[in-house]
Amino acid sequence: xxxxxxxxxxxxxxxxxxxxxxxxxxxxxxxxxxxxxxxxxxxxxxxxxxxxxxxxxxxxxxxxxxxxxxxxxxxxxxxxxxxxxxxxxxxxxxxxxxxxxxxxxxxxxxxxxxxxxxxxxxxxxxxxxxxxxxxxxxxxxxxxxxxxxxxxxxxxxxxxxxxxxxxxxxxxxxxxxxxxxxxxxxxxxxxxxxxxxxxxxxxxxxxxxxxxxxxxxxxxxxxxxxxxxxxxxxxxxxxxxxxxxxxxxxxxxxxxxxxxxxxxxxxxxxx
Amino acid sequence: xxxxxxxxxxxxxxxxxxxxxxxxxxxxxxxxxxxxxxxxxxxxxxxxxxxxxxxxxxxxxxxxxxxxxxxxxxxxxxxxxxxxxxxxxxxxxxxxxxxxxxxxxxxxxxxxxxxxxxxxxxxxxxxxxxxxxxxxxxxxxxxxxxxxxxxxxxxxxxxxxxxxxxxxxxxxxxxxxxxxxxxxxxxxxxxxxxxxxxxxxxxxxxxxxxxxxxxxxxxxxxxxxxxxxxxxxxxxxxxxxxxxxxxxxxxxxxxxxxxxxxxxxxxxxxx
Numbered sequence: 001x002x003x004x005x006x007x008x009x010x011x012x013x014x015x016x017x018x019x020x021x022x023x024x025x026x027x028x029x030x031x032x033x034x035x036x037x038x039x040x041x042x043x044x045x046x047x048x049x050x051x052x053x054x055x056x057x058x059x060x061x062x063x064x065x066x067x068x069x070x071x072x073x074x075x076x077x078x079x080x081x082x083x084x085x086x087x088x089x090x091x092x093x094x095x096x097x098x099x100x101x102x103x104x105x106x107x108x109x110x111x112x113x114x115x116x117x118x119x120x121x122x123x124x125x126x127x128x129x130x131x132x133x134x135x136x137x138x139x140x141x142x143x144x145x146x147x148x149x150x151x152x153x154x155x156x157x158x159x160x161x162x163x164x165x166x167x168x169x170x171x172x173x174x175x176x177x178x179x180x181x182x183x184x185x186x187x188x189x190x191x192x193x194x195x196x197x198x199x200x201x202x203x204x205x206x207x208x209x210x211x212x213x214x215x216x217x218x219x220x221x222x223x224x225x226x227x228x229x230x231x232x233x234x235x236x237x238x239x240x241x242x243x244x245x246x247x248x249x250x251x252x253x254x255x256x257x258x259x260x261x262x263x264x265x266x267x268x269x270x271x
Numbered sequence: 272x273x274x275x276x277x278x279x280x281x282x283x284x285x286x287x288x289x290x291x292x293x294x295x296x297x298x299x300x301x302x303x304x305x306x307x308x309x310x311x312x313x314x315x316x317x318x319x320x321x322x323x324x325x326x327x328x329x330x331x332x333x334x335x336x337x338x339x340x341x342x343x344x345x346x347x348x349x350x351x352x353x354x355x356x357x358x359x360x361x362x363x364x365x366x367x368x369x370x371x372x373x374x375x376x377x378x379x380x381x382x383x384x385x386x387x388x389x390x391x392x393x394x395x396x397x398x399x400x401x402x403x404x405x406x407x408x409x410x411x412x413x414x415x416x417x418x419x420x421x422x423x424x425x426x427x428x429x430x431x432x433x434x435x436x437x438x439x440x441x442x443x444x445x446x447x448x449x450x451x452x453x454x455x456x457x458x459x460x461x462x463x464x465x466x467x468x469x470x471x472x473x474x475x476x477x478x479x480x481x482x483x484x485x486x487x488x489x490x491x492x493x494x495x496x497x498x499x500x501x502x503x504x505x506x507x508x509x510x511x512x513x514x515x516x517x518x519x520x521x522x523x524x525x526x527x528x529x530x531x532x533x534x535x536x537x538x539x540x541x542x
């Protein structure tokens with residue numbers, strides 16, 4: 001019954017979510033539903049929701065908040081029509097006491113009356129814009145995961161949430177670094193402009209060949225390592241907070257929204 | 272001891288806040304601290320804070336959230352150095368059960384262990400950018416308050432917060448309407464691009480000569496009425512929610528932050 005990534009290339013966001021909700025696809029979402037916003041997900045108890053929301057507000061580059069459910073309501077109403085945060089992602093990670101204990105296809109039985117769901121923008125958005133400008137994304141073309149590092153930059157804390165900023169790295173031709181920053185600054189809902197370009201040691205990264213997450217990528221001659229605030233940052237902050245129960249998307253397995261990735265705001269008005 | 276607006280024209284944000292904190296200035300802040308972000312303020316009990324924050328997230332154009340305090344901490348740490356939300360505004364409005372009961376110079380005795388302070392961006396930011404582009408702001412040049420209307424557009428509700436979107440109106444030369452939208456879209460932290468240009472009736476406004484707040488302004492031949500989401504929207508939502516206690520800035524009497532009004536984010540990293 002399972003569908004393959006290549007079967008789904010032309011599908012709309014609503015068609016994709018319908019297939020996923022029926023258990024028909026459990027793979028990654030990179031390259032699907034071109035032009036639609038994709039989002040990282042975190043689901044927490046209401047008792048931690050205000051602090052997490054403050055953490056996102058204070059760290060808009062790693063944690064660009066694009067949607068929040070009402071408490072106990074699993075529908076992400078402002079990101080599209082009929083988006084059920086419990087069933088419409090291809091895969092979820094479940095954390096207990098800050099430790100990953102399980103990956104699974106839906107979390108219907110874990111959703112509670114006090115659950116609050118958060119959606120955060122992701123790097124797919126600016127990667128598409130860079131590719132359209134003719135800037136090569138090596139990790140996409142080579143089907144690997146972008147290299148990510150625990151940087152020396154610190155987040156601004158809120159309640160139990162804080163810690164290091166995680167950054168992703170991409171090699172950019174040195175004569176296009178300024179242009180890349182200008183393009184990405186247009187997408188504050190997707191990590192915005194890079195946080196650093198050039199010497200990795202300046203942001204506490206000792207060896208660009210040994211990423212903390214993802215796969216190594218080459219730095220060809222004439223290219224500069226450029227670093228973006230990364231959506232793994234909130235995941236690390238959630239692990240560090242050690243909540244009794246917390247649920248996220250499985251990395252790369254995103255929520256696909258109806259909102260366009262280049263929309264002025266991420267809010268779809270209700271009917 | 273009181274200082275006049277014209278005495279303070281060259282002062283920095285920190286100097287202005289020091290004068291205000293000492294009770295030396297109680298006037299409006301338009302035209303002060305050029306280049307610095309100014310903000311609307313709302314102070315609520317923590318019990319309503321998560322819903323209010325969701326309301327802001329769902330209505331980013333009328334309610335662009337630029338800062339939030341920790342619960343019970345009166346310092347707005349990410350908007351500048353030593354900003355005390357209880358004392359650093361020229362004037363406050365106090366609401367009880369949704370009704371304005373009092374305006375006053377500080378709210379030190381009303382701040383509680385469960386208070387949460389919110390800062391929302393304001394129209395001064397995009398008005399400065401439009402003036403720099405050579406677009407006349409009639410209400411500023413004529414020392415009146417911009418006309419504001421309760422529109423037929425609805426906010427996206429969250430908990431007790433909801434209701435009509437309030438919009439401000441400015442007359443723009445018809446050949447510059449697109450340019451104005453492009454300029455304003457660069458300031459999502461300050462209401463962003465207009466919500467409507469042209470026929471007022473299309474957004475439920477019957478008579479542009481009879482604003483619900485502020486002063487009437489002319490619509491000269493060759494000009495189009497252009498409407499922006501307005502910071503009075505959250506004030507109306509707060510009144511409608513009828514909280515036992517709620518505090519806002521007095522209109523026009525804003526918080527002056529250290530953050531630059533054209534900064535990529537409104538977050539000043541801690542020292």
